[in-house]
Amino acid sequence: MAVDTKTADTPSVEDREFSFSTGDYDFLRSMLKEKTGIELGPTKHNMVYARLAKRLRKLGMKTFRQYIEFIGSAEGTAELGTTLNALTTNLTKFFRENHHFEHLATTALQEIRARAVSQGRRLRIWSAGCSSGEEPYSAAITLLRAMPDIKQWDAKILATDIDTEMVRRGSEGIYPASSLEGMAPDIANKYFESYGDDKVRVVAEARNLISFKHLNLIGNWPMKGPFDVIFCRNVVIYFDKDTQRVLFDRYANLLAPGGFLYIGHSENLFGITERFKLLGRNIHRKIA
Numbered sequence: 001m002a003v004d005t006k007t008a009d010t011p012s013v014e015d016r017e018f019s020f021s022t023g024d025y026d027f028l029r030s031m032l033k034e035k036t037g038i039e040l041g042p043t044k045h046n047m048v049y050a051r052l053a054k055r056l057r058k059l060g061m062k063t064f065r066q067y068i069e070f071i072g073s074a075e076g077t078a079e080l081g082t083t084l085n086a087l088t089t090n091l092t093k094f095f096r097e098n099h100h101f102e103h104l105a106t107t108a109l110q111e112i113r114a115r116a117v118s119q120g121r122r123l124r125i126w127s128a129g130c131s132s133g134e135e136p137y138s139a140a141i142t143l144l145r146a147m148p149d150i151k152q153w154d155a156k157i158l159a160t161d162i163d164t165e166m167v168r169r170g171s172e173g174i175y176p177a178s179s180l181e182g183m184a185p186d187i188a189n190k191y192f193e194s195y196g197d198d199k200v201r202v203v204a205e206a207r208n209l210i211s212f213k214h215l216n217l218i219g220n221w222p223m224k225g226p227f228d229v230i231f232c233r234n235v236v237i238y239f240d241k242d243t244q245r246v247l248f249d250r251y252a253n254l255l256a257p258g259g260f261l262y263i264g265h266s267e268n269l270f271g272i273t274e275r276f277k278l279l280g281r282n283i284h285r286k287i288a
């Protein structure tokens with residue numbers, strides 16, 4: 001499992017290098033909620049401090065108040081993007097919650113193939129909140145393995161995230177060799193090539209299936225769909241119910257009739273929407 005490198009060990013409040021008041025924390029917390037939909041909860045001071053302290057150091061600032069004033073100013077617009085990148089949680093892994101990829105390779109592709117006769121060989125998958133790309137690459141590898149005739153298809157995967165650094169890393173497709181630990185050797189050997197010291201790169205065949213784009217899930221979406229499958233896993237855990245309601249309604253609008261939505265292990269749609277039917281293991285089918 002990848003580690004959350006954004007949060008280092010945090011000094012106690014007295015030893016802190018930068019002053020960080022409750023008011024500063026509350027400001028950053030509500031700004032994050034407003035810009036990304038992410039709700040931090042009242043007790044994440046230390047996490048926020050640890051993730052932003054290096055930015056203050058780099059900018060030569062002495063207090064969080066100064067930093068907050070800077071990101072609110074015209075000169076601080078670019079830094080605001082960096083703040084948001086630092087405060088999101090990007091933990092991910094190849095073939096995480098593998099039952100979704102198994103479902104994609106079997107049931108989902110079988111149904112998409114059956115429809116393909118009348119609708120042309122079009123296949124669209126969206127990895128929404130893709131982090132550094134392990135999720136969409138797992139989907140691409142799943143397609144390559146399950147569809148020997150993929151070249152005859154118009155198959156595309158859209159991978160989006162609000163964190164611009166994650167989008168950049170995803171488009172490169174370069175990972176530490178350790179990220180392949182636990183992966184079946186036939187997959188690791190066929191779909192990754194070594195790339196300098198202790199690094200691997202996803203093969204071009206899989207990279208070419210994916211477009212990585214910066215996109216805020218609570219902002220405007222340029223794409224029209226329809227998608228056959230949407231992955232939105234481990235993203236909405238920090239969104240409040242109203243934000244989730246709007247988001248899952250928009251997913252239903254963009255999914256093809258009968259399309260599939262995969263959500264994370266600790267997420268559910270109870271009381272959020274009735275436009276999906278739960279098939280089990282956080283696999284949902286659009287029904288309305």
Ligand SMILES: C[S@@+](CC[C@H](N)C(=O)[O-])C[C@H]1O[C@@H](n2cnc3c(N)ncnc32)[C@H](O)[C@@H]1O
Nearest residue numbers: 036088090091092129131162163216217233234
């Ligand atoms: C924990 S990662 C999950 C990655 C992957 N889906 C998985 O399950 O392995 C959550 C991702 O959601 C992204 N995210 C959070 N809020 C977002 C928003 N409003 N719009 C787009 N992406 C967002 C974060 O930047 C982060 O990369």
